[in-house]
Amino acid sequence: MSKVQLIGAWFSPFLKRVEITLKMKGVEYEYIEVDLINKPPLILHHNPVHQKVPILIHDGKTIVESAVILEYIDEVWKGPNILPKDPYQRARARFWADFIDQKCVPATRKALWCRGEVQVNAIREAREALKILECEVKDKKFFGGDQIDYVDIIGSFLAYWMRIFDEVVGLHLFTQDELPSLCKWADELCDNKYIKEHLPDKERLADRVRGHAKTTRSV
Amino acid sequence: MSKVQLIGAWFSPFLKRVEITLKMKGVEYEYIEVDLINKPPLILHHNPVHQKVPILIHDGKTIVESAVILEYIDEVWKGPNILPKDPYQRARARFWADFIDQKCVPATRKALWCRGEVQVNAIREAREALKILECEVKDKKFFGGDQIDYVDIIGSFLAYWMRIFDEVVGLHLFTQDELPSLCKWADELCDNKYIKEHLPDKERLADRVRGHAKTTRSV
Numbered sequence: 315m316s317k318v319q320l321i322g323a324w325f326s327p328f329l330k331r332v333e334i335t336l337k338m339k340g341v342e343y344e345y346i347e348v349d350l351i352n353k354p355p356l357i358l359h360h361n362p363v364h365q366k367v368p369i370l371i372h373d374g375k376t377i378v379e380s381a382v383i384l385e386y387i388d389e390v391w392k393g394p395n396i397l398p399k400d401p402y403q404r405a406r407a408r409f410w411a412d413f414i415d416q417k418c419v420p421a422t423r424k425a426l427w428c429r430g431e432v433q434v435n436a437i438r439e440a441r442e443a444l445k446i447l448e449c450e451v452k453d454k455k456f457f458g459g460d461q462i463d464y465v466d467i468i469g470s471f472l473a474y475w476m477r478i479f480d481e482v483v484g485l486h487l488f489t490q491d492e493l494p495s496l497c498k499w500a501d502e503l504c505d506n507k508y509i510k511e512h513l514p515d516k517e518r519l520a521d522r523v524r525g526h527a528k529t530t531r532s533v
Numbered sequence: 534m535s536k537v538q539l540i541g542a543w544f545s546p547f548l549k550r551v552e553i554t555l556k557m558k559g560v561e562y563e564y565i566e567v568d569l570i571n572k573p574p575l576i577l578h579h580n581p582v583h584q585k586v587p588i589l590i591h592d593g594k595t596i597v598e599s600a601v602i603l604e605y606i607d608e609v610w611k612g613p614n615i616l617p618k619d620p621y622q623r624a625r626a627r628f629w630a631d632f633i634d635q636k637c638v639p640a641t642r643k644a645l646w647c648r649g650e651v652q653v654n655a656i657r658e659a660r661e662a663l664k665i666l667e668c669e670v671k672d673k674k675f676f677g678g679d680q681i682d683y684v685d686i687i688g689s690f691l692a693y694w695m696r697i698f699d700e701v702v703g704l705h706l707f708t709q710d711e712l713p714s715l716c717k718w719a720d721e722l723c724d725n726k727y728i729k730e731h732l733p734d735k736e737r738l739a740d741r742v743r744g745h746a747k748t749t750r751s752v
Contacts, residue, residue: 363632363665375621382627389620401608402594408601413582416635446582 318343321360321369323350325514325522327471328380329368333512334467335384339393381411384464397464410450410457411468417443422476426483427526440487444496447472452495455502462506466499473500474513482523537562540579540588542569544733544741546690547599548587552731553686554603558612600630603683616683629669629676630687636662637691644706645698646745659706663715666691671714674721681725685718692719693732701742 320336320343322329336343348354353365360369361378370377370386377386388396397404421443424436447469451457457465472488477500480488490497503509539555539562541548555562567573572584579588580597589596589605596605607615616623640662643655666688670676676684691707696719699707709716722728 372621377621377624377628379628379631382624382631385627386620386624389623401605402591402596404608405596405601405605408604409596409598412598412601 316373317371319346319371320344321346321348321356321371322367323348325519326367327475328366330470330512330514331380331467332368332370332383332387334470334508335387335396337512338396338508339387339391341387341391381415381468384467388464394461395463396467398458407458407464410447410465413443413446414465414468414472418447419471422472422479422487425485425487426476426479437485437487441492444472444487444493448493448496451499454499456499462503462508466503467509469499470503470509470513472496473503474509475519478516478519479523482520535592536590538565538590539563540565540567540575540590541586542567544738545586546694547585549689549731549733550599550686551587551589551602551606553689553727554606554615556731557615557727558606558610560606560610600634600687603686607683613680614682615686617677626677626683629666629684632662633666633684633687633691637666641691641695641698641706644704645695645702656704656706660711663691663706663712667712667715670718673718675718681722681727685722688718689722689728689732691715692722693728694738697735697738698742701739 318336318341320329320332322332322345324347333345346356348357348367350367357365357367357369360371360376361367364378366378368378368380368383370383372386372390377383384396397407418440421436421440424432425440428436456462457469477488480486488497488500504513537555537560539548539551541551541564543566552564565575567576567586569586576584576586576588579590579595580586583597585597587597587599587602589602591605591609596602603615616626637659640655640659643651644659647655675681676688696707699705707716707719723732
């Protein structure tokens with residue numbers, strides 16, 4: 315049996331993507347929690363380039379970057395497909411996952427944690443990006459159709475973390491009035507059996523964010 | 534026979550990634566040049582989210598974003614593998630391609646076209662990122678080993694475009710002294726049969742950059 319270890323931090327939405335995917339595939343693993351403030355040598359050893367989590371170690375081989383890890387898990391282990399089988403649908407899934415990671419996540423983070431002109435621009439960018447996702451998920455249960463797939467797992471940051479951050483900071487980016495389909499998708503996603511057991515406790519996460527909001531004024 | 538169309542602009546390094554990959558796979562296609570200053574409705578129609586090129590249209594299906602297009606081509610057409618077959622090596626290739634696109638390309642672009650504090654920070658980031666690539670390609674002919682692969686194709690921006698821009702702007706980011714292995718790789722890559730026929734004319738590209746450098750002070 316292969317040895318699978320996963321290094322992460324409890325609050326990380328990027329870690330949770332990997333945990334959700336391993337769970338969907340039925341892969342057993344050893345979880346190693348690390349402190350991201352006082353980073354242990356383990357992180358530098360396995361991820362010298364980015365020095366971030368999650369880090370997956372499979373039979374001694376290290377894989378980093380959550381989107382890359384998800385594709386690796388999908389290729390190595392049997393079980394439900396994470397990416398669609400059809401090349402065109404796979405391309406679409408990669409496009410939307412990339413859109414979430416390169417547009418929505420940076421813009422919403424800046425909108426939440428920056429101030430001044432940077433924040434004003436980021437709020438506009440975040441609203442535009444979320445509106446695009448709203449159109450894409452309209453009339454669908456999940457981005458993957460009736461079942462969650464790669465895009466939904468990548469998007470779990472928006473569905474759970476970002477909505478909590480938005481509530482704590484009071485930005486009101488993610489509202490029922492402006493994004494009804496995205497809100498419906500987020501509710502369905504957070505209620506999914508694979509997703510909900512991996513979501514960190516809402517109050518603990520909100521407390522962490524309140525501390526972060528007091529000290530952080532830039533990203 | 535399937536119908537393949539590719540929409541692009543002659544100077545785009547992202548277009549060239551797709552042309553190189555189609556060539557390697559032996560895929561015939563119709564090329565459609567567009568003006569990116571006065572964007573035609575064709576771009577908005579096929580790529581409403583990013584409104585960029587390249588755009589691949591395969592039997593009526595549209596695929597955008599060069600890294601996504603490369604994976605699509607590799608999955609659909611036979612011929613030499615663009616990504617390695619082994620899942621771990623594929624994950625490594627995706628990691629380095631993402632590193633080039635998310636770290637090296639934005640930092641070198643800002644270093645070249647911005648001014649003031651933004652430029653100073655971008656130059657430091659670009660040097661650090663290129664140094665990491667220098668270590669990775671040391672003692673290798675290509676990132677893909679003896680043959681070019683996905684990472685080399687993604688990296689062609691650095692090997693050709695960025696070196697020309699660097700020369701024109703006079704930043705000296707990409708020098709033999711600082712990056713000997715990366716310079717050797719870049720020379721080998723630009724001399725590769727699949728790559729060299731798709732590189733735009735150096736003088737024409739340099740002229741375009743000189744015009745760009747005069748008018749642009751931000752990205």
